[in-house]
Amino acid sequence: MPEVRLHPNTDVLLEFAAGSLSPAQAVAVSAHLFYCPHCQAKSGTLDAIGGNLLADSEAVSVSVDCRSDVMAQLDTVGTASPEKLEINDAAPQGVRWKNLPPLVNRLFRESGISWRHLSSSLRVARLPVGERRFELALHQIKAGGSAPAHDHRGLEITVVLHGSFSDDEGVYHQGDYITREPGHVHTPIATANTECVCLSVLEAPIRLVGRFSRLFNPFLSFMPV
């Protein structure tokens, strides 16, 4: 696999390790980590900072009941079974792209796939993660097709899951984590010979620009649930 070139910045990985990223952003980081050994290692180091802070914390004694509760439960709670997870990680029916992050497959499996066409070459499927600030979706652009030019009122994060696309700033490949700040206008175009599938995190509904903008619904035509 070619090396991933675009990474989340260190502040984002730090918030991921500390557990303070919003769920939709955390899913995007998790998808990037699936493809990027470099950030996996960095994320492991940031976890280790947490582990060392825990090891050096001030101990506060727990109640006797707490201890006896836990010890009494050991026989009944059983163990977590990793086999079950593997089955859930397989791509659900109707998803033909190989090498998607297990988490994306799981979200797909749980929400079902419900594509909406936004234009002849672009369609979108929501992935509900139960949060209000950001929405999470998959975008699919047909080979050689383009997404309408759009700008952002909020942050947009894109992780390429399959194929590649380009815009006026570069070409993006599998695993790349692309951050677009509010106000940025761009027109993503899928590479000619293969369709492109991306995971997107959007902070606010996107406004389309250009002469056909009125014909389109907003890029994602719904508010976060």
Next chain:
Amino acid sequence: MITASKMSFDANDANDANKVVMLAEARSDNWSQLLMKVGADRDKAAFALLFDHFAPLLKGFLMKGSALGPERAEELAQETMIKVWRKADSFNASKASASTWIYTIARNCRIDWLRREAKSSRDIEAEDIYEFGDENPSFNSLVQIRNRDKIRENLAFLPPEQLEVLAKIYFEGKTHSEVSLELDLPLGTVKSRIRLALNRLQVRMTAAEAKQDA
């Protein structure tokens, strides 16, 4: 005090990936060994020792900064330790020390608890988000993994204002902006303290960030 590893290497010797692998495999702190015993043999006596050490640390960790009251912190510590018991067979000492592994479980319990509190309509579990496949380290990554064993000593040398910011982020799960509001500091100052702290802890910045700093 228990050190993460008894082996140490010359800081400049960053080129020997084999040593890094050896180091990880030789991770031999007592807590990690106990945890492996729990995983392999469902050893309750070993688990009781882990509980007596980690449950109070978890409670203290979760209470710090009054983010959670003592009762809530104890409940979460309890939930974390039960997960430790259930998942012990997936603990891999070559990837993380016992305290790091237990930290990640506590973090995930806290995330799920906060979301339950917020009554989010539909949730994926934190555990699903944080399982993104096995660490498959490239050479560069191995150097980073080796650096983890120095984190503890390096933490001891951080200036208090840098440690304070890190503590807010890890102990209280605060975002950078929340830390900036709470400490009444500009966001840029918070970010630069984090940057300095992470540099000292040898977390590598991305090429783009390094360029910004230059």
